[in-house]
Amino acid sequence: xxxxxxxxxxxxxxxxxxxxxxxxxxxxxxxxxxxxxxxxxxxxxxxxxxxxxxxxxxxxxxxxxxxxxxxxxxxxxxxxxxxxxxxxxxxxxxxxxxxxxxxxxxxxxxxxxxxxxxxxxxxxxxxxxxxxxxxxxxxxxxxxxxxxxxxxxxxxxxxxxxxxxxxxxxxxxxxxxxxxxxxxxxxxxxxxxxxxxxxxxxxxxxxxxxxxxxxxxxxxxxxxxxxxxxxxxxxxxxxxxxxxxxxxxxxxxxxxxxxxxxxxxxxxxxxxxxxxxxxxxxxxxxxxxxxxxxxxxxxxxxxxxxxxxxxxxxxxxxxxxxxxxxxxxxxxxxxxxxxxxxxxxxxxxxxxxxxxxxxxxxxxxxxxxxxxxxxxxxxxxxxxxxxxxxxxxxxxxxxxxxxxxxxxxxxxxxxxxxxxxxxxxxxxxxxxxxxxxxxxxxxxxxxxxxxxxxxxxxxxxxxxxxxxxxxxxxxxxxxxxx
Ligand code: NAD
Numbered sequence: 001x002x003x004x005x006x007x008x009x010x011x012x013x014x015x016x017x018x019x020x021x022x023x024x025x026x027x028x029x030x031x032x033x034x035x036x037x038x039x040x041x042x043x044x045x046x047x048x049x050x051x052x053x054x055x056x057x058x059x060x061x062x063x064x065x066x067x068x069x070x071x072x073x074x075x076x077x078x079x080x081x082x083x084x085x086x087x088x089x090x091x092x093x094x095x096x097x098x099x100x101x102x103x104x105x106x107x108x109x110x111x112x113x114x115x116x117x118x119x120x121x122x123x124x125x126x127x128x129x130x131x132x133x134x135x136x137x138x139x140x141x142x143x144x145x146x147x148x149x150x151x152x153x154x155x156x157x158x159x160x161x162x163x164x165x166x167x168x169x170x171x172x173x174x175x176x177x178x179x180x181x182x183x184x185x186x187x188x189x190x191x192x193x194x195x196x197x198x199x200x201x202x203x204x205x206x207x208x209x210x211x212x213x214x215x216x217x218x219x220x221x222x223x224x225x226x227x228x229x230x231x232x233x234x235x236x237x238x239x240x241x242x243x244x245x246x247x248x249x250x251x252x253x254x255x256x257x258x259x260x261x262x263x264x265x266x267x268x269x270x271x272x273x274x275x276x277x278x279x280x281x282x283x284x285x286x287x288x289x290x291x292x293x294x295x296x297x298x299x300x301x302x303x304x305x306x307x308x309x310x311x312x313x314x315x316x317x318x319x320x321x322x323x324x325x326x327x328x329x330x331x332x333x334x335x336x337x338x339x340x341x342x343x344x345x346x347x348x349x350x351x352x353x354x355x356x357x358x359x360x361x362x363x364x365x366x367x368x369x370x371x372x373x374x375x376x377x378x379x380x381x382x383x384x385x386x387x388x389x390x391x392x393x394x395x396x397x398x399x400x401x402x403x404x405x406x407x408x409x410x411x412x413x414x415x416x417x418x419x420x421x422x423x424x425x426x427x428x429x430x431x432x433x434x435x436x437x438x439x440x441x442x443x444x445x446x447x448x449x450x451x452x453x454x455x456x457x458x459x460x461x462x463x464x465x466x467x468x469x470x471x472x473x474x475x476x477x478x479x480x481x482x
Contacts, residue, residue, distance in 0.1 A: 004023075004033050004035060004036055005035045005036070006021065006035065006036045006037075006038075007035050007036070007037045007038060007181065007182075007185045007205075008038045009038045009040050009044065009048075009202075009203055009204050009205055009206075010188045010189075010191075010192055010201070010202055010203040011040075011044065011047050011048045011051055011199075011202050011203075011204065012047065012048070012050075012051035012054075012198055012199045012202070013051075013192070013198025013199055016038070016040075016044065016047075017038055018037075018038030018039040018040050018041075018044065018205070018206065019039060019040065019041040019043075019044065020038075020039040020041075021036040021037060021038060021039060022036070022037050022039050022178065022181070022205075023035075023036055023037075024036075024037055024092055024179075024180075024181055024182055025328075026091050026092065026094075026362075027092075027093070027094040027316075027324075027325040027326065027327050027328060027362055027363050028091070028094055028314075028315040028316045028317065028324060028325050028360055028362040029315065029360035029361060029362055030360075030361045030362060031360070031361060032091070032360075034088070034091055034092055034182055035181075035182065037181040037182075037185065037205050038205055038206075039205060039206045039207065040204040040205060040206040040210070040211050041206065041210055041211075042210050042211070042213070042214040044204060044206070044211075045173070045175075045204050045206070045210070045211045045214035045215060045218075046214060046218065048173045048202035048203075048204045049144060049146075049173055049202075049214070049215070049218050049220050049221060050220070051198070051199030051202055052144040052171040052172060052173050052199055052200070052202055053143075053144050053171070053220050054199055055171045055197045055198060055199035055200040056141075056143055056144060056170075056171045056200075058197040058200070059141075059166070059169060059170075059171050059196070059197055059200040060140075060141045060169045060170075060171075062169065064118050064119045064121060065119075066195065067115070067118035067166065067167055067169070068115045068116070068118050068119050069115075069194075069195065070115075070166065070191075070194040070195055070196055071111050071112070071114050071115035071118060071163055071166060071167060072111070072112060072115035073194055074111045074163075074187075074190050074191060074194065075108045075109070075110075075111030075112035075115060076108070076112075077190050078104055078105075078107050078108035078111060078155075078159075078187075078190070079105065079108040081104075082101050082104040082105050082108060083101055085100075085104045085155065085183065085186055086100035086101030086102070086103065086104040086105075087100060087101075087317065088100075088182050088183060088186065089103060089104060089154050089155055089180075089182075089183050090316040090317055090324065091182070091316070091317065092154065092179070092180050092181075092182040092183065093151060093152070093154050093179070093180050093183075093316075093327060094280060094316050094324040094325040094326070094327055094362075094363075095279045095280065095282075095316060095324050096316050096321050096322065096323070096324050097316065097317050097321075099278070099279055099324075100316070103153060103154075103155055103156045104155055106156050106159075106446055107155040107156050107158075107159035107187075109446050110156065110159040110160050110163050110446050110463075111159060111163045113163070113446060113447050113464075114163035114164050114166075114167040114467075115163075115167070117164065117167045117168075117465065117467075117468075118167040118168075120465070121139065122139035122468050122472060123136065123137055123138050123139045124136075124137045125137075128478065130480075132480055132481065133478055133479065133480045134478075134479050135476060135477070135478055135479075136476070136477040136479070137474060137475075137476055137477075138474070138475040138476075138477055139168070139468060139472040139473075139474060140169070140472060140473050140474075140475055141168050141169030141170045141471070141472060141473075142168075142170055142222045142223045142246060142471060142472065142473050143170060143171075143220075143222035143223070144170070144171050144172075144173065144220055144221050144222055144223075145165045145170045145171070145172055145173075145221065145222065145223045145224070145225060145471070146173050146175070146215030146216070146218075146221040146223070146224045146225070147161040147162060147165065147172060147173070147174045147175065147224075147225050148175050148208075148212050148215065148224065148225070148226045148227070148228065148236075149161065149174070149175070149176050149177055149184070149227055149228075150177050150227050150228040150229075151177035151178070151179040151180045151327060152279070152282045152283060152284070152327070152385075154176070154177075154180035154182070154183035154184065155183040155184075155186075155187065157227050158174060158176060158183070158184055158187055159187070160446075160450070160462055160463050160467075161174070161225045161227075161462070162174060162187070162191075162201070164462075164463075164467035164468070164470075164471045165225075165471050166196070166200070166201065167471070168467075168468060168471040168472050170223070170471055171199065171200045171201070172200065172201045172202065173202045173204060173215060173221065174188070174201070174202065174203055174204070175204050175205070175206065175208075175211045175212050175215060176203075176205060177228075178205075178206075178207060178208070179327060179328060181205045184203060184205065185203065185205070187203075188201070188203035208232065212232075212236075216236050216239045216240065217239065217243075219243060221245060222245055222246065223245060223246035223247070223248075223470065223471070224236060224240050224245055224246070224247045224248070225247075225248045225249075225462070225470065226247070226248070226249045226250070227249070227250040227251075227284075228249075228251065229251060229252060230251045230252045230383075230455060233249040233250075233251040233458070234251075236249060237249050237458050237459075246459070246470060246473075247458065247459050248458070248459035248460055248462065248470045249457065249458040249459060250284065250411075250450075250451055250452065250456070250457050250462065251284075251452075251455070251456055251457065251458075252284060252383040252385075252409060252411075252455070252456060253284050253285060253286070253288075253383060253409045253410075253411035253412060253452065253456050254288055254289055254380070254381065254382070254383055254407045254408075254409045255275075255285055255286060255287050255288060255289065255409070255411055255412045255413060255414070255432070255441045255442075256287070256289045256290075256291050256403070256404035256407070256413050256414070256430075256441075257271060257272055257275065257276075257287035257289070257290050257291070257413075257414040257415075257416070257440075257441055258291045258292075258394075258397075258400045258401070258404055258413075258414065258415040258416070258417075258426065259272070259290065259291070259292045259293065259296060259300055259415075259416045259417075260293050260296070260397055260400065260415065260416065260417040260419065260422060261293045261294075261295035261296045262417055262418045262419055263296060263300075263416035263417050263418065263438075264416070264418060264438070265296070265299060265300065265303055267416055267438050268296075268300060268416035268438075269300065269303045269304050269307055270307075270440075271287070271414060271416055271436075271438065271439060271440045271441075272287055272290050272300075272304055272389070272440075273304060273307050273308065273311075274440040274442070274443070275287040275414070275440030275441045275442040275443070276288060276290070276367070276369075276387070276389035277308070277311065277323060277367040277387045277389070278322070278323070278442075279442070280323055280324055280325065280326055280327070280365075280386065280387050281367065281384070281385070281386045281387035281388060281389070282326070282327060282331070282385055282386065282387075283442045284411055284456075285411055285412040285434070285441050285442035285443075285444070286385075286389075286441070286442055287389060287414060287440065287441040287442070288383065288384060288388065288389050288390070289375075289380055289389070289390060289392060289404075289407075290389055290390070290391045290392070291375075291391075291392045291393075291394050291400045291403050291404055292391055292392070292393060292394065293393075293394050293395065293396060293397070293400055294393060294394070294395060297391075297393055301350060301369070301371055301391060304369060305350055305351045305369060308351050308352060308366075308367055308369060309351070310322075311323050311367060313325075313356060313358075313364050313365070313366055313367075314358050314364070315358060315359070315360055315362065323367060323387060325362040325363040325364050325365075326363040326364075326365050326386055326387075327363070328363060329363060331363070331385065331386060332355065332363045332365060332386075334384065334385070334386065335365060335368075335384055335385075335386035335387070335388055336353075336355070336365075338378070338379055338382070338384045338386075338388055339353045339368055339370065339388060341378050341379065342370045342373060342377060342378070342379035342390060343370075345373075345377045345378060345379070346372065346373075346374075346377070347370040347371065347372050347373040347377065347379060347390060348370065348371050348372040349368060349369075349370055350369045350370065350371045350391075351366075351367075351368065351369045352365075352366035352367045352368040352369060352387075353365070353366060353367075353368030353388070354366050365386070365387060366387075367387035367388070367389075368387065368388045368389070369389055369390075369391065370388070370389070370390040370391070371390070371391045372391075373390040373391065373392055374392060375392050375403045375406055375407075377390075380392060380407075381407070381408075383409070397417075397419075397422050397425075401425075401426065401429060401430070404430060404431075405429075405430065405431045407454075408454060408455040409452070409454055409455050409456045410431045410432045410433060410452045410453035410454030410455065410456050410457070411432060411433060411434065411451075411452035411453075411456040411457070412432055412433070412434040412435070412436065412441040412442065412452070413426075413430040413431070413432035413434070413435050413436070413441065414435070414436040414437070414439060414440065414441040415430070415435075415436075415437055415438075416437075416438055417437075417438070423437045423438075431453060431454060432452060432453060432456075433449075433450075433451045433452035433453050433456065433457060433461075434450070434451075434452070446463065447463075447464050448463065448464045449461035449462070449463055449464045449466040450462050450463040450464075451463075
């Protein structure tokens with residue numbers, strides 16, 4: 001039997017063994033152990049924070065060119081290795097190979113975008129209201145930032161936190177999700193070979209309750225960027241606010257996709273199936289609530305089910321697989337529990353939902369569509385985070401919009417219609433941070449802001465030039481030449 005490789009944390013420029021190790025298991029094949037990954041404890045998290053603090057003056061003083069060179073080199077290497085890293089991503093998280101490679105490509109583009117962002121910098125100079133005085137509004141790095149990521153985008157989410165943090169002169173302690181340390185370690189290894197000062201970037205793999213909590217509690221961590229569940233996010237926001245740290249949190253969704261009578265059926269079916277079930281439905285922007293007006297409802301459901309029947313659920317790395325496995329047993333149990341609740345509350349399982357066996361032992365589930373649901377049912381209120389979507393009927397556009405907005409969440413919302421009037425109205429009145437017209441609710445560009453409203457998000461937006469709001473602090477400087 002071949003030896004299982006072991007991977008360490010990266011603290012103060014050194015590779016450091018953890019207090020413990022955790023196996024990284026392939027959800028397509030639970031006999032496949034990708035590696036044993038170090039698990040830091042709170043003391044090691046503290047050491048990483050201290051290293052980031054020590055490195056801060058040097059990196060904060062780096063030139064835009066130095067920052068560009070580091071980030072551009074990381075982007076180029078990700079691009080060159082996207083097939084290999086994409087394969088690792090699919091192996092540890094379970095999305096298909098095409099999705100894994102696509103996500104790695106996206107991470108590369110994010111690093112390249114923020115390389116250029118380091119050159120663009122920020123700040124402005126204004127004339128004072130007082131004669132002879134000038135005013136500079138300076139953008140300065142915040143300090144040590146703690147970055148906490150979920151498991152569903154193992155390389156894109158770390159990229160869209162690490163790249164802007166470094167571009168704006170901050171130093172980083174990064175804690176990936178327990179289920180996907182492989183891509184995080186690979187990214188750390190690439191960063192370790194750049195010209196970053198030792199300690200400017202630290203990787204601490206480990207439990208949220210230990211390593212994550214240490215980042216949340218440390219007064220030396222001046223800003224926290226979190227993506228994950230609502231429950232963890234809300235605790236983190238409260239703790240950060242109590243010690244006056246900057247905080248940004250992207251959390252769950254129950255994203256509506258409205259389909260109106262006048263929609264192009266092919267476009268609507270594609271948008272629904274793509275955003276509800278691809279990446280195994282494990283996307284915060286997934287269309288999990290499909291709101292369909294009466295005139296198209298039956299034709300739409302029939303066409304969605306026909307399309308679902310063609311989707312191949314299998315090993316993520318197998319050619320021809322459309323839908324990879326669910327990430328783990330816990331998530332699979334949660335998916336099944338929500339399907340059960342939906343049926344007990346009166347919904348009809350129109351298609352799918354069953355657990356299936358394949359050649360390898362994995363967490364394979366056929367995507368599920370539940371019809372006959374109302375917006376009051378549990379399935380319409382709570383995030384499942386799996387390949388499970390439900391259909392709610394609406395009489396007309398006004399009712400559909402009201403249903404779409406009747407949720408505590410506000411991440412992404414979509415509408416399929418050929419009516420310019422309804423599309424324009426929806427773009428203005430959908431209560432969500434991102435709105436899509438005739439497109440899936442999931443799938444966004446890398447150079448523009450990303451984030452939600454209401455219960456989905458807290459703090460400034462991530463990505464694009466807007467990332468500057470979180471990763472810099474503003475200083476206003478007045479000068480009178482004398
Ligand atoms: P999670 O909240 O369980 O974990 C997220 C991260 O927080 C992990 O790294 C975890 O270790 C860490 N953590 C756990 N306890 C902690 C603590 N006490 N202190 C600090 N950190 C702690 O979420 P998950 O299951 O990994 O991810 C799924 C969730 O993420 C879903 O709700 C999904 O909607 C959400 N998500 C949101 C977005 C977005 O941008 N809005 C994107 C992707 C995923």
